[in-house]
Amino acid sequence: MSRMDRLTPNKSILDKLTPVQLISLYYFIAASVAAFLLSLPISHKDGVQLTFMEVLFTAVSAVTVTGLTVVETADSFSVFGIFMIALALQIGGLGVMALGTLIWIVLGKKIGFKERRLIMTDQNTKSIAGIVRLVKEMFIVILAIEFIGFIILGTYYLTYFDSALQAYYHGFFASVSATTNGGFDITGASLEPFANDYFVQFINILLIIAGAIGFPVLIELKEYLQISQEERNLKRFSLFTKLTSLTYFVLLAFSLIVILILEFNHFFADKTWHEAFFYSLFQSTTARSGGLSTMDMNEFTTQTQLFLSSMMFIGASPSSVGGGIRTTTFALVIIFIISFASGRNRVRIFGREIEEEDLFKAVVVTLLAMLMFFSVVIVITALDGHLSLNSIIFEVSSAFGTTGLSMGITNELSNFSQILLMGLMLIGRIGILTFLFSFNRGKTKDRYRYPKEKINIG
Amino acid sequence: MSRMDRLTPNKSILDKLTPVQLISLYYFIAASVAAFLLSLPISHKDGVQLTFMEVLFTAVSAVTVTGLTVVETADSFSVFGIFMIALALQIGGLGVMALGTLIWIVLGKKIGFKERRLIMTDQNTKSIAGIVRLVKEMFIVILAIEFIGFIILGTYYLTYFDSALQAYYHGFFASVSATTNGGFDITGASLEPFANDYFVQFINILLIIAGAIGFPVLIELKEYLQISQEERNLKRFSLFTKLTSLTYFVLLAFSLIVILILEFNHFFADKTWHEAFFYSLFQSTTARSGGLSTMDMNEFTTQTQLFLSSMMFIGASPSSVGGGIRTTTFALVIIFIISFASGRNRVRIFGREIEEEDLFKAVVVTLLAMLMFFSVVIVITALDGHLSLNSIIFEVSSAFGTTGLSMGITNELSNFSQILLMGLMLIGRIGILTFLFSFNRGKTKDRYRYPKEKINIG
Ligand SMILES: [K+]
Numbered sequence: 001m002s003r004m005d006r007l008t009p010n011k012s013i014l015d016k017l018t019p020v021q022l023i024s025l026y027y028f029i030a031a032s033v034a035a036f037l038l039s040l041p042i043s044h045k046d047g048v049q050l051t052f053m054e055v056l057f058t059a060v061s062a063v064t065v066t067g068l069t070v071v072e073t074a075d076s077f078s079v080f081g082i083f084m085i086a087l088a089l090q091i092g093g094l095g096v097m098a099l100g101t102l103i104w105i106v107l108g109k110k111i112g113f114k115e116r117r118l119i120m121t122d123q124n125t126k127s128i129a130g131i132v133r134l135v136k137e138m139f140i141v142i143l144a145i146e147f148i149g150f151i152i153l154g155t156y157y158l159t160y161f162d163s164a165l166q167a168y169y170h171g172f173f174a175s176v177s178a179t180t181n182g183g184f185d186i187t188g189a190s191l192e193p194f195a196n197d198y199f200v201q202f203i204n205i206l207l208i209i210a211g212a213i214g215f216p217v218l219i220e221l222k223e224y225l226q227i228s229q230e231e232r233n234l235k236r237f238s239l240f241t242k243l244t245s246l247t248y249f250v251l252l253a254f255s256l257i258v259i260l261i262l263e264f265n266h267f268f269a270d271k272t273w274h275e276a277f278f279y280s281l282f283q284s285t286t287a288r289s290g291g292l293s294t295m296d297m298n299e300f301t302t303q304t305q306l307f308l309s310s311m312m313f314i315g316a317s318p319s320s321v322g323g324g325i326r327t328t329t330f331a332l333v334i335i336f337i338i339s340f341a342s343g344r345n346r347v348r349i350f351g352r353e354i355e356e357e358d359l360f361k362a363v364v365v366t367l368l369a370m371l372m373f374f375s376v377v378i379v380i381t382a383l384d385g386h387l388s389l390n391s392i393i394f395e396v397s398s399a400f401g402t403t404g405l406s407m408g409i410t411n412e413l414s415n416f417s418q419i420l421l422m423g424l425m426l427i428g429r430i431g432i433l434t435f436l437f438s439f440n441r442g443k444t445k446d447r448y449r450y451p452k453e454k455i456n457i458g
Numbered sequence: 459m460s461r462m463d464r465l466t467p468n469k470s471i472l473d474k475l476t477p478v479q480l481i482s483l484y485y486f487i488a489a490s491v492a493a494f495l496l497s498l499p500i501s502h503k504d505g506v507q508l509t510f511m512e513v514l515f516t517a518v519s520a521v522t523v524t525g526l527t528v529v530e531t532a533d534s535f536s537v538f539g540i541f542m543i544a545l546a547l548q549i550g551g552l553g554v555m556a557l558g559t560l561i562w563i564v565l566g567k568k569i570g571f572k573e574r575r576l577i578m579t580d581q582n583t584k585s586i587a588g589i590v591r592l593v594k595e596m597f598i599v600i601l602a603i604e605f606i607g608f609i610i611l612g613t614y615y616l617t618y619f620d621s622a623l624q625a626y627y628h629g630f631f632a633s634v635s636a637t638t639n640g641g642f643d644i645t646g647a648s649l650e651p652f653a654n655d656y657f658v659q660f661i662n663i664l665l666i667i668a669g670a671i672g673f674p675v676l677i678e679l680k681e682y683l684q685i686s687q688e689e690r691n692l693k694r695f696s697l698f699t700k701l702t703s704l705t706y707f708v709l710l711a712f713s714l715i716v717i718l719i720l721e722f723n724h725f726f727a728d729k730t731w732h733e734a735f736f737y738s739l740f741q742s743t744t745a746r747s748g749g750l751s752t753m754d755m756n757e758f759t760t761q762t763q764l765f766l767s768s769m770m771f772i773g774a775s776p777s778s779v780g781g782g783i784r785t786t787t788f789a790l791v792i793i794f795i796i797s798f799a800s801g802r803n804r805v806r807i808f809g810r811e812i813e814e815e816d817l818f819k820a821v822v823v824t825l826l827a828m829l830m831f832f833s834v835v836i837v838i839t840a841l842d843g844h845l846s847l848n849s850i851i852f853e854v855s856s857a858f859g860t861t862g863l864s865m866g867i868t869n870e871l872s873n874f875s876q877i878l879l880m881g882l883m884l885i886g887r888i889g890i891l892t893f894l895f896s897f898n899r900g901k902t903k904d905r906y907r908y909p910k911e912k913i914n915i916g
């Protein structure tokens with residue numbers, strides 16, 4: 001670590017912890033603090049009594065920016081409590097993204113001599129001062145997006161709410177929840193009240209995408225927008241930005257089309273074309289990691305619920321506020337299969353060669369996630385046999401993808417099943433590879449730590 | 459190909475076909491001939507009219523030794539028809555195994571210079587005459603096993619049936635169905651009539667294992683039994699035999715225990731310990747690929763149905779009569795994950811280093827199979843929405859694993875779903891990698907064909 005450590009406030013702890021353990025510790029502390037704050041009577045509405053499990057589940061769900069809930073947020077928590085949840089979303093979404101990015105950059109720095117890296121942004125080659133500046137920049141970008149969302153939604157909500165206070169209060173929470181991909185709502189029915197308000201949906205879609213597309217993409221986009229026309233012609237986006245953005249939007253378009261097809265004769269049968277389009281677009285966007293919805297998931301057919309489960313399982317981009325195996329992991333797995341089938345030894349994309357190590361990583365993450373997914377589904381089915389299999393598959397995918405969409409069974413689950421979901425949310429948020437390596441100590445770990453971390457953190 | 463081609467009857471066709479395409483062609487022809495024979499009026503019972511789809515499905519199910527049925531075999535087919543099914547099971551199970559082994563050996567021959575191969579039996583280094591002898595030996599071993607099974611079961615069935623003819627007729631079909639892992643039955647209820655007859659179950663278990671454990675294992679075991687005591691001390695079993703056998707029996711034991719746990723308070727609640735043990739043991743064995751059962755799968759809980767689905771998805775050993783991703787593939791995937799997590803560059807097992815190429819192959823097969831599995835489940839759910847999700851997952855796993863266990867929905871499926879299942883049975887039997895490479899033409903194919911084929915054929 002040597003030089004890098006000077007960046008951090010507590011050198012003595014950092015000396016003993018690997019970046020992986022640091023990020024896990026961060027979540028653990030954040031969840032504990034959030035649980036403590038949310039258990040205070042001042043956080044609850046008058047007369048509301050929450051159990052320890054309810055508070056803990058809410059805290060973990062908020063810190064992992066998932067949005068699964070066992071109690072109705074607006075009915076249970078006071079305005080103070082709701083601000084605490086918004087704060088937890090910020091800490092969970094941005095704080096960890098900052099920490100993740102910081103570590104990622106530090107790690108990027110450490111492997112600066114390797115030429116053929118997947119993630120190769122300009123930031124990687126900057127000085128320590130540059131890294132600090134970058135994290136600050138990231139905060140500014142996200143906070144600016146949240147602020148713009150707050151102003152637009154709050155002002156627009158003046159037509160929906162009686163008082164300006166109410167409108168901006170709802171606008172504030174909605175913007176934070178959308179941008180951090182938190183998935184929490186204080187309407188009591190997610191964005192269902194706005195099922196026919198395409199403007200609200202459009203703003204939410206933009207905010208959700210901003211959070212889920214990956215922070216390095218936002219930074220590169222910001223740089224691109226700040227430079228002159230001539231410089232833009234020379235500007236080369238990083239492989240990371242190209243690959244994650246392409247995968248993100250291809251999955252979005254694919255999902256949009258598949259849902260339209262699967263529901264054509266079902267939920268969309270009595271809808272107009274623009275209703276069908278927006279229902280499909282919004283749910284496609286939110287299934288990446290957002291968690292807000294404009295409809296009851298039970299209204300979809302089983303096939304769409306299964307399809308959405310697979311989309312949630314894939315999740316959002318790395319170094320974003322989302323979870324799941326990550327879009328990049330999915331893309332690398334597909335690239336790996338195609339390359340292998342076509343008999344190519346070297347895998348190239350966008351004129352760059354992808355390192356074997358990165359492909360392995362993607363494959364291990366995917367296989368482990370599937371193994372974990374299937375095991376948890378079987379255990380929850382055994383524990384909560386009265387719940388339908390599709391609702392359990394949906395719920396488990398949602399937790400691992402830190403998505404927060406639900407068919408409404410979260411509070412019907414047994415305590416142990418809820419604990420499993422909390423575990424999945426944390427693993428989904430931290431990243432399955434990070435999680436795996438947090439158990440791995442000793443020499444071999446060091447040998448691999450740097451290259452292996454460079455895609456999936458955050 | 460050069461020298462190897464002289465082995466085969468039709469050089470002109472073989473010149474144009476890769477081994478992969480040859481094995482696919484073999485199945486296509488076998489299924490067509492079986493469908494033709496089973497569509498003859500002489501194959502049907504008096505007054506029975508079968509549709510084209512019913513005949514085709516039966517033919518594909520028989521040739522792929524799956525055992526899924528859309529009509530009740532004993533009620534629909536005449537004794538002639540049932541003998542045709544038994545013949546199709548032989549052709550599907552043994553013929554393809556012979557062909558697969560032949561190609562595998564030929565391929566093994568071609569890569570004779572590579573030292574670190576996973577499959578490294580003595581057979582690989584033998585002459586062409588030795589290969590012919592080996593395939594003959596294989597037939598003798600399997601036919602001997604079937605004959606012994608026939609004699610034991612037929613004689614034992616004298617206590618069950620009124621006439622010796624009936625007893626030996628049932629014994630014959632039961633032995634063929636078990637050894638080829640065909641999964642067909644002429645009792646009308648699989649082995650349910652023998653749910654309390656542990657002797658019949660025990661014989662069936664032995665026959666099923668003989669077919670599913672992989673032909674190279676049987677040959678090595680035969681050689682081991684034929685040599686003297688002193689020679690046995692020197693005898694080294696091949697890595698292939700060690701790895702497949704270990705995986706096979708570990709999965710069997712694991713499955714036995716998991717089913718006992720999952721059904722402890724459910725199906726086994728009112729059973730004695732030996733009933734529970736035998737129900738669990740038999741279903742664990744048969745889920746590898748056998749397809750016979752001593753109980754209605756609907757009596758299991760959803761969690762056990764899901765667990766069995768995963769076991770069927772894994773399937774039997776390579777170069778066996780079974781399907782699925784294969785036990786070896788599963789073992790390599792687990793080894794790959796563990797090695798990667800523990801940071802080892804080189805993967806060793808039983809003192810041998812496993813080639814990267816084999817690990818890649820295992821990973822690609824597993825990922826592709828999962829992708830295919832999930833897609834087919836979604837499509838069948840969309841086509842046959844009235845069927846329960848667990849029964850669809852069970853059916854799809856059973857088809858891909860060429861297992862033949864069913865929750866009874868096969869004949870309720872729409873035509874297109876049945877066509878999808880036929881496709882899965884064929885892919886499951888041929889092997890997913892073989893299937894994948896059958897589309898792949900040109901230079902790149904040649905470069906990779908040999909090493910890539912060496913595990914999964916058969
Ligand atoms: K979320």
Ligand SMILES: [K+]
Nearest residue numbers: 524641749861
């Ligand atoms: K079978």
